[in-house]
Amino acid sequence: MNKFMDTKFVWFHGVVEDRADPLYLNRVRIRAFGYHTANKELLPTADLPWATIMMPTTDSGTSGVGRSPHGLVEGSWVVGFFRDGTDAQDPIVLGSIAALNTVEANTEAGFFDPAGLYPKKTDKTETNYLNESDVNKAARGLATQANINQETIRVGKVANSDANTTLGYVEAKSKAEPFALEAKENTDPVNIFQFDEPASPAKPQYPFNKVTESESGHVFEVDDTADYQRIKEHHRSGTFYEVHPDGSRVLKVIKDNYEVTLGDEYVNVKGTSRVTVEGDCNLFVVGNC
Incomplete structure (x- = not known):
């Protein structure tokens, strides 16, 4: 010492x-x-x-x-x-130290990435970092691959009906007999409510958007831009959730989604609840329903 x-x-x-x-x-x-x-x-x-x-x-x-x-x-x-x-x-x-790299990585010389991966040099503006700031593009309010992917796969016109249409039947493994839900007549397409997946309201301004991005492309943003405050977590596959400035939340899962609650669960919807199932719908209740 x-x-x-x-x-x-x-x-x-x-x-x-x-x-x-x-x-x-x-x-x-x-x-x-x-x-x-x-x-x-x-x-x-x-x-x-x-x-x-x-x-x-x-x-x-x-x-x-x-x-x-x-x-x-x-x-x-x-x-x-x-x-x-x-x-x-x-x-x-x-x-x-972040900087502005003007020279590509030379794998044969020292003071460079031996694998030649950094600084990133690609033909796409949203992923290239050569000849520009090392500060994350999302933090600078520029287009990123994650944001482009999110917009590309955004779902539009998801059908949803205000009517109490037939959802299928409940299958029970207890002594209770299966029964069918009542079907209504007002299933005409004119009565079907349609909605679009909301577009992201993101308009980040430097230096208010704090971004963490992994090497493979997972992104976490905490955006404090005035009037456009957001929180967003984006998996490289496209699965993400985003909290909008008004407190609304958009959650999108690219593949399967599972939720497991080991205790009780309570759901209170003050407004109207709309659920669209484009395939089959099965409900299994072990106890009373």
């Missing part, structure tokens, strides 16, 4: 080249400007020192409590200091 306290404080600025920590200690290999050569033949990525990452206090740093691991990727620019001073073998990463 005394040696650490007496060590000269030395900053570094570098690039992450490896995050596959074999000990799962939340470390990354960094190549530091001014300390390491860009020549990977002289200094391969595998010979770079492992850097410890200083996490925020929302991560306890013990027993898996909090959020882990870090969010750095190969190609991330970081700043920190060497705990061993001028020996420069024990780096501590304090944080990452």
Whole structure:
């Protein structure tokens, strides 16, 4: 400890080249400007020192409590200091730095993502990050792949009837006999209520939309843009929920949806409840109905 306290404080600025920590200690290999050569033949990525990452206090740093691991990727620019001073073998990463990348990743040279994935370079404006800010596009109010997918698969004109139409019959495994629900005559299409899946009211403005996006494309937004406040969680498949500025919520499941309540459940609808089933509808009640 005394040696650490007496060590000269030395900053570094570098690039992450490896995050596959074999000990799962939340470390990354960094190549530091001014300390390491860009020549990977002289200094391969595998010979770079492992850097410890200083996490925020929302991560306890013990027993898996909090959020882990870090969010750095190969190609991330970081700043920190060497705990061993001028020996420069024990780096501590304090944080990452967003910038504007103008050069594609060179997999043959140091100070780049060895896999060439970052910075992202694609033919689509909504996914390309070369020659523009590293700040998430949704946070800057720009079109993203998630938003485009959401609009593309938005459902329109879902039929729903105000009439008490036949929904099928209830099958019971107890002694009660199956019975059919009463059918009404007012099932003409003119009487059928139709609705569209609401469009997203999103109009995010920088810097009020706080965005978390994973590498595969899962997105979580907390948008504080004036008059357009939203909360949204979007799975890369297209399944999402979004809370609109007026408190309305849209939930869409791309495939199957299951809900399990181990206790009691209470549902109170103050207005009109409308349910559209385009296939069959089965209801099974073990007890009384």
